Amino acid sequence: GAVVSQHPSRVICKSGTSVKIECRSLDFQATTMFWYRQFPKQSLMLMATSNEGSKATYEQGVEKDKFLINHASLTLSTLTVTSAHPEDSSFYICSARGPKGLNQPQHFGDGTRLSIL
Amino acid sequence: AQKVTQAQTEISVVEKEDVTLDCVYETRDTTYYLFWYKQPPSGELVFLIRRNSFDEQNEISGRYSWNFQKSTSSFNFTITASQVVDSAVYFCALRNTGGFKTIFGAGTRLFVKA
Numbered sequence: 001g002a003v004v005s006q007h008p009s010r011v012i013c014k015s016g017t018s019v020k021i022e023c024r025s026l027d028f029q030a031t032t033m034f035w036y037r038q039f040p041k042q043s044l045m046l047m048a049t050s051n052e053g054s055k056a057t058y059e060q061g062v063e064k065d066k067f068l069i070n071h072a073s074l075t076l077s078t079l080t081v082t083s084a085h086p087e088d089s090s091f092y093i094c095s096a097r098g099p100k101g102l103n104q105p106q107h108f109g110d111g112t113r114l115s116i117l
Numbered sequence: 118a119q120k121v122t123q124a125q126t127e128i129s130v131v132e133k134e135d136v137t138l139d140c141v142y143e144t145r146d147t148t149y150y151l152f153w154y155k156q157p158p159s160g161e162l163v164f165l166i167r168r169n170s171f172d173e174q175n176e177i178s179g180r181y182s183w184n185f186q187k188s189t190s191s192f193n194f195t196i197t198a199s200q201v202v203d204s205a206v207y208f209c210a211l212r213n214t215g216g217f218k219t220i221f222g223a224g225t226r227l228f229v230k231a
Binding site: 036044045057059091106108111 | 154156159160161162163164206208210212217218219221223224
């Protein structure tokens with residue numbers, strides 16, 4: 001089945017650093033990728049949607065300059081949390097969908113647990 | 118304003134029982150999408166279904182079925198003959214087609230006991 005690899009699975013870093021999370025589709029072309037954030041007590045939020053070669057479309061209330069998303073190829077999207085602070089600590093999840101449009105299922109990565117000290 | 122309510126915080130059933138997870142939504146939009154996702158204890162999300170607001174047909178996929186009732190703004194999810202592997206948190210979500218906002222419910226944690 002379709003596999004999405006997300007890396008790293010866990011990262012701990014100091015406040016003020018920037019952190020990059022990678023999301024790769026291993027066996028299919030991901031024309032659309034999604035980035036989610038899961039807060040403590042399980043609440044989920046879609047952060048942005050990106051189509052390969054285009055700028056990401058951010059959800060209302062998500063800071064574009066804070067969460068930089070790049071989808072430069074059909075198999076890779078990256079989320080960079082810039083100048084991370086403790087409140088950015090969260091579980092970040094990527095998802096990818098293939099080229100046949102909205103009826104295609106989404107495939108999820110295993111998530112990245114980000115802890116900012 | 119958009120809202121998704123999953124009133125059942127936790128449900129516990131015994132294997133082979135049928136269980137229905139409720140999802141009630143609020144939106145002023147006439148076109149929108151509804152979703153269900155599963156998050157097992159391992160943490161990875163699993164996409165289950167996406168439904169367009171124009172398509173009110175119920176859907177069945179194996180032991181899973183979804184009942185979309187526009188009149189009551191509900192999109193309920195039923196698992197027939199539940200299994201231990203169905204134990205997970207299930208999220209319902211709503212996305213309007215006009216703006217850029219997807220709203221998730223708080224999730225329902227399902228425990229299926231052997």
